[in-house]
Amino acid sequence: MSGPGRRSPLWRGALAVWGKDVRAEWRSRYSVGSSIVFAAATLAVLTLAVGFQARRPELAAPLLWTVLLFSATASLGHGFAREVEGGTWDLLRQAAGPGEVLLGKWLAAATLLAAIEAVILALGAVLIGPPVADPAGFLAVLGLGSLALAAGLPLVGALLAQARRHGGLVAAMAFPLLVPGLLAAVMGTRKALAGSWPGDELRMLAAFTGLLVVAGWRLFEFIWDE
Amino acid sequence: MKWWQAGLFLWMAGTIGAGFLYAPLAKKLEEHTRIIYFHIPAAWVSVVAFGVAGLYGARYLWRRRPLDDLRSAAAARLGLVFCLLATVTGMLFAKAMWGEYWNWDPRQVSIFFLILVYGAYLTLRAAVDDPERRARLAAVYALLAFVTVPFLMFVLPRLSDFTLHPDPIVNRGGKLEMHPRMFGTFLSATGAFTLLFFWMWWLDVRAESAARAAAERERAAREHPQAEEVGLERAARA
Numbered sequence: 001m002s003g004p005g006r007r008s009p010l011w012r013g014a015l016a017v018w019g020k021d022v023r024a025e026w027r028s029r030y031s032v033g034s035s036i037v038f039a040a041a042t043l044a045v046l047t048l049a050v051g052f053q054a055r056r057p058e059l060a061a062p063l064l065w066t067v068l069l070f071s072a073t074a075s076l077g078h079g080f081a082r083e084v085e086g087g088t089w090d091l092l093r094q095a096a097g098p099g100e101v102l103l104g105k106w107l108a109a110a111t112l113l114a115a116i117e118a119v120i121l122a123l124g125a126v127l128i129g130p131p132v133a134d135p136a137g138f139l140a141v142l143g144l145g146s147l148a149l150a151a152g153l154p155l156v157g158a159l160l161a162q163a164r165r166h167g168g169l170v171a172a173m174a175f176p177l178l179v180p181g182l183l184a185a186v187m188g189t190r191k192a193l194a195g196s197w198p199g200d201e202l203r204m205l206a207a208f209t210g211l212l213v214v215a216g217w218r219l220f221e222f223i224w225d226e
Numbered sequence: 227m228k229w230w231q232a233g234l235f236l237w238m239a240g241t242i243g244a245g246f247l248y249a250p251l252a253k254k255l256e257e258h259t260r261i262i263y264f265h266i267p268a269a270w271v272s273v274v275a276f277g278v279a280g281l282y283g284a285r286y287l288w289r290r291r292p293l294d295d296l297r298s299a300a301a302a303r304l305g306l307v308f309c310l311l312a313t314v315t316g317m318l319f320a321k322a323m324w325g326e327y328w329n330w331d332p333r334q335v336s337i338f339f340l341i342l343v344y345g346a347y348l349t350l351r352a353a354v355d356d357p358e359r360r361a362r363l364a365a366v367y368a369l370l371a372f373v374t375v376p377f378l379m380f381v382l383p384r385l386s387d388f389t390l391h392p393d394p395i396v397n398r399g400g401k402l403e404m405h406p407r408m409f410g411t412f413l414s415a416t417g418a419f420t421l422l423f424f425w426m427w428w429l430d431v432r433a434e435s436a437a438r439a440a441a442e443r444e445r446a447a448r449e450h451p452q453a454e455e456v457g458l459e460r461a462a463r464a
Contacts, residue, residue, distance in 0.1 A: 160353070
């Protein structure tokens with residue numbers, strides 16, 4: 001991977017990969033479109049099942065993260081698989097190093113996730129409308145939890161891109177790997193919705209996301225290496 | 227039987243005996259105290275095994291020796307077995323103490339997810355055909371998976387406000403609140419379980435190496451039947 005001395009080329013390459021992914025998504029709107037339909041359907045079914053109970057913090061928090069996880073898995077977990085299926089995997093390998101590719105994919109995942117989250121939160125506010133007693137805590141948990149999803153899902157997607165029948169495996173493999181972050185995010189969101197500052201949960205989320213990013217950064221070259 | 231195998235047998239038998247005859251009963255837990263000497267060591271060994279899987283995964287990525295992949299996979303498999311043992315013994319304890327096998331207690335949730343993490347590791351291995359690629363990707367996953375272990379085993383259960391689970395050996399205040407005889411028996415059980423794991427791991431690696439070598443010989447014999455015949459004749463002469 002590019003060392004600190006090659007910071008500029010690393011960022012240039014990463015931004016090029018990010019731009020390519022975002023443009024491809026903008027043209028097809030495949031990931032964001034499917035995620036939004038999935039999120040809307042899940043929210044509608046769950047709110048229909050539990051009614052106004054869904055406004056309670058202990059239900060709203062897991063509901064939000066369940067929808068986020070599966071919407072994100074449907075879109076962010078398949079980026080590398082689409083490179084393989086589209087025959088662009090080898091081209092990407094020739095054009096950029098592992099550092100550039102991973103950073104670019106992470107940035108693209110974060111961008112797509114932010115777009116998906118904006119729609120999910122808007123839908124959630126309309127369909128459920130839970131009162132957010134501590135907005136700062138809620139946003140902090142949402143931000144760190146989203147970083148964990150944006151860091152972990154492309155890594156699992158890259159691992160599975162080289163496996164056969166990878167499509168159905170992404171959720172099965174990503175969920176257990178991301179579960180410490182998700183549980184902390186659910187507990188933190190519940191606290192923030194109820195009005196207390198989720199300090200412990202934020203510390204755990206920060207530690208988990210940091211470790212995931214560092215481990216992913218160090219290990220990606222072995223996934224990329226053929 | 228080797229001397230250390232006989233020693234392990236005596237050690238394990240002595241520990242079981244001590245659990246029933248030497249260690250006193252804990253308040254509130256009464257007769258259910260005995261499970262401490264089997265449930266916690268099983269959980270401990272699963273953490274050790276997952277650590278070994280990660281360590282040999284890293285060694286594989288560094289040296290690219292198939293034996294390291296084999297060691298990593300064997301440790302993950304056995305870690306999963308001990309994790310299941312810890313779950314089952316925990317469920318028996320839960321039924322006896324709280325009336326239900328499964329209560330979604332934070333510690334039950336944590337260990338359940340740990341089973342999923344390493345179940346996913348075995349799924350990944352099954353999904354990749356090429357042995358070199360399988361070893362490389364599994365090594366990366368074993369290292370990523372080990373990132374979750376301290377969070378699931380040590381951090382998350384302490385983060386939750388509500389738990390029925392008794393305090394861990396070293397409690398939230400960082401104090402050890404256990405009778406010295408109980409603690410001695412517990413340490414003995416943990417040592418015996420750890421040694422048992424390493425023995426099982428060594429056997430698993432040997433069995434898997436032998437199976438791979440046999441498969442390799444079979445493949446070579448299919449591809450070069452004459453060489454096999456020459457080999458057999460030489461063996462017959464010898």
